[in-house]
Amino acid sequence: MSSFIFSFAALLFSPFLLSIINRTKAVLGGRKGAPLLQPYYDIIKLIQKGAVYSCTTTWVFKAGPAVGLAATIICVFIVPFGAHPAPFAFSGDFVLLAYLLGLSRFFTVSAALDTGSSFEGMGASREAAFSALAEPALFLALAAVARKTGELSLSGIFHAISAQGWGASSLPIALLTTTALLIIFLAENARIPVDDPNTHLELTMIHEVMVLDHGGMDLAFIQYGASLKLWVLGAILMGCLAPGRPDTSWLGGAAFMGGMCALSVLTGVIESSMARLRLVRVPQLLSGAGGLAALALILVMR
């Protein structure tokens, strides 16, 4: 039962991570920043608005946000809350998780192509190209930790990691895996250095440009889905990092929540301290992440 409560807490709490990132950026930029509940206000505002549909679009355009959100919500129930097992934990659940994210992406890309706009087509092509590089990196990283712990479900893996810890001998593996996962986390969530969530320049966008034509409820779904994705990938990264050895009590849950907040602050700091990469360099960064993860896997299999 408690595992469901934790998952619902994740559903409720995830937009707050965006607030933390934005507040961190504001403070480091010498600004006051938006209210902490702004992402919630935005979602509520958008839900109350009507959507406008171009007559060139078909059902695919409308299905994009709904399928995208649905797939990401299922992911929240698969990803464990730190050492707490997820409500749905089974062998190979991380394969389902990766492909649910893939399904969500497939529909977002299809909806973007459905508009027939050259901007959205460009965004779709970039998203497809970059995710093709990010996905193997994610699998390799998860394969490394699965092999290390001998578990085949995310809940099992993270429980094992927090129970045993990484230990001094496997520190390189931990370092390689978490670095790869951090890069994937930043890339998949359209953060700097890969994408700039704040830009208004269509020609430079990756993720944002695909959703330019969505409005109202659809955009609310997309924004909420994005915050859930931030949670899911953040939770995988934090699960691998395993700060301390949290038990399965409420205190462990609180510690995990603190870890997620710290990750958001770190994201804000990264965004405040460096510029975006040139778009042609992004594949190099993502293949780099894949390389690190592959190295981790080799070290584990050794």
Add this chain to the structure above:
Amino acid sequence: MSDIKLARIKNAEPLSLDSLPILNTREFQDAVIASVAKGARLAALFGLPARIGKAVSASMDIVTIIAVLIRGDKGVTEVAGTEVKDSYPALTGHIVQAHLFEREIAEQWGVRPEGHPWLKPIRFHKGCRPGKDVWARPENEEISPGVTDFFRVEGEEVHEVAVGPVHAGIIEPGHFRFQCHGERVFHLEISLGYQHRGVENALINGPDKRSIHYIETLAGDTTAGHALAYCQAVEALCGHKISARAEEIRAIALELERCANHTGDLGALAGDVGFLPTASYCGALRGDFLNMTALICGNRFGRNLIRPGGVIFDLDGIKTDELMARLEKTFAGVKGAAGLLWETQSVIARFEDTGRLSKKMCRQLGLVGVAARACGVPLDIRSELPAGAYTKNRPAVCTFKTGDVYARAYIRWLEIERSFHFIKDRAENLAEDGAKAGMPVNPARNNSLVVSCVEGWRGEICHVAITGDDGRFVRYKVVDPSFHNWMGLQMALRNQQISDFPLCNKSFNLSYCGHDL
């Protein structure tokens, strides 16, 4: 010698029309080409529907084309004219930098430059000579901006991306066509004209009370620059000498405008690569510079400060102290914020080698201002054709050799630094001979021509005024630096990533309304 055919005049020095050489078309072409070959650049090339002899006589059959060239090495401008009817051999084939001027002449006066390689309208308005239209468009047909043929690259994998005229963010309208192969840009064509207001026509029969207001709003961010160019022209025509103190206050306003815009640009460049610290701080610091202008005249953009005859607001001791205190503080802020840019590897990686223009290309296209100096071409009206306060104090010209976004950003920083020292030096040593403006009492000289150039923050601003028998303008030509530089942006984008376009665009930061007039 061919260059003897061109009349040489100084910046803001009137020339009687009977001393203006009117050559035949062949001589005119040879003289202009020879002058450009000697290192001159075309500052203006425009027509007026009149014959120019001892006086100006309006005519609907004859268009007189006047060329204004700047010879920086000699510190003079060279002018000459020629009379044409409905067509003449284009200069563009010999001098690339004439291409947009000739398109403008074709559009305004219905005169065809024969052999122009890409003769299209630039502002999409009706011609000023009824019945004469180079493109034979029907009289009653409405002309819409952007409706024209565009350069196209054909091929299965080539695609076209159209951006604008409505853009994201608060910027002016303009239409951009990219011919892309994947992420790579083969060619960019920019089509403007959405902001055309007919300012040049509205200025005819001036100078009057309204003229200065048209001038101050030619390009809102270059108020001081254009106002200064206009006042220099009017004062020259009226034979009015303004006080040294007024000249210095004008120069301070011009340099504050430069600092404010350059600071804003550095922030915007940082914003475009997603580097937040400089973006946030420069946004605020730009406001501080604007507020310094407001301290002098009560308007952040320097409106109602510069007027024919002097300046309306004086800088008294208290204001000067306040200005100096704010200037020091703001400059220290800009130094820090800009310093962060040069120290951050990820920023340099984005700036370097993006949107590179060669020195040769720059000279061919006749680029001016920051864009030219970033290519290593040392153009600066303040030292080439100094007028006013700059005759005694010429800020050193800053150049950089790489011609990329980094160079254009770094030039901006260098210029902020030099403008800071200039303002400080001028404000502390203001002449004591009164600054208040009164319209010049003398009427403007009749049948005269004056060329007035100012180095605005974007680059060289050139105003050419021609007066008729009654001493009123029969033609007032305005050339904003953006007019020269838009083509530079198009060429800088070749073989670049389309995702780098906003960054390149910001590194030029050209004016739409300054081009559209």
